[in-house]
Amino acid sequence: MKHAFAVGLALFGAVAAGPSFAHAHGDHQGHAQGGHAAHAHAGHGAQAMPSPDAMAAMPVSASVAVSACWIRLLPSPAPSAGYFIAANKGSETATLAGAASASYGHVMLHQTTHTDGMSRMSHVQGVEIPAGQKLEFKPGGYHIMLEKPSGEIKVGDTVPMQFLLASGEKAEADCEVKPANTLAK
Numbered sequence: 001m002k003h004a005f006a007v008g009l010a011l012f013g014a015v016a017a018g019p020s021f022a023h024a025h026g027d028h029q030g031h032a033q034g035g036h037a038a039h040a041h042a043g044h045g046a047q048a049m050p051s052p053d054a055m056a057a058m059p060v061s062a063s064v065a066v067s068a069c070w071i072r073l074l075p076s077p078a079p080s081a082g083y084f085i086a087a088n089k090g091s092e093t094a095t096l097a098g099a100a101s102a103s104y105g106h107v108m109l110h111q112t113t114h115t116d117g118m119s120r121m122s123h124v125q126g127v128e129i130p131a132g133q134k135l136e137f138k139p140g141g142y143h144i145m146l147e148k149p150s151g152e153i154k155v156g157d158t159v160p161m162q163f164l165l166a167s168g169e170k171a172e173a174d175c176e177v178k179p180a181n182t183l184a185k
């Protein structure tokens with residue numbers, strides 16, 4: 001993922017350099033093509049979470065903020081679920097591509113869907129948050145699935161969580177650990 005992050009920076013560089021090369025149409029096209037391919041690659045790479053070091057090096061988003069994060073603790077080895085509100089104060093759609101925490105070895109974005117009275121859970125690659133909108137991750141809908149706790153996690157603990165955006169930025173929140181019978185914050 002360090003690679004994908006570097007590609008993201010290169011893409012930014014290509015876009016920033018664009019106007020100065022506007023007269024050289026051929027070159028500009030070349031940059032645009034390369035940039036597009038790099039972007040697609042970075043998006044694909046977001047399926048695998050970056051290393052903790054890479055995550056730590058990512059800039060914090062100025063437009064996307066996560067709040068009201070809490071975790072419904074289930075006894076291990078059952079996965080616990082995390083819920084929160086992601087607000088996009090920016091002027092462009094943001095895509096939440098994943099989450100990570102030092103307290104869990106495996107964190108995935110999930111969605112619960114209900115069809116014909118059946119409820120099922122699926123892994124989602126990315127969740128779009130339109131400009132100016134809030135998206136609530138709550139029981140029965142989007143959630144983060146938390147597996148492989150790195151130590152004992154108890155009700156009342158606070159778990160730091162990092163949220164990866166497809167832009168290569170991150171948002172951070174502290175999640176309050178609540179009992180299994182909690183229905184909403």
Ligand SMILES: [Cu+2]
Pocket residue numbers: 081110111121122143144145
């Ligand atoms: Cu799930």
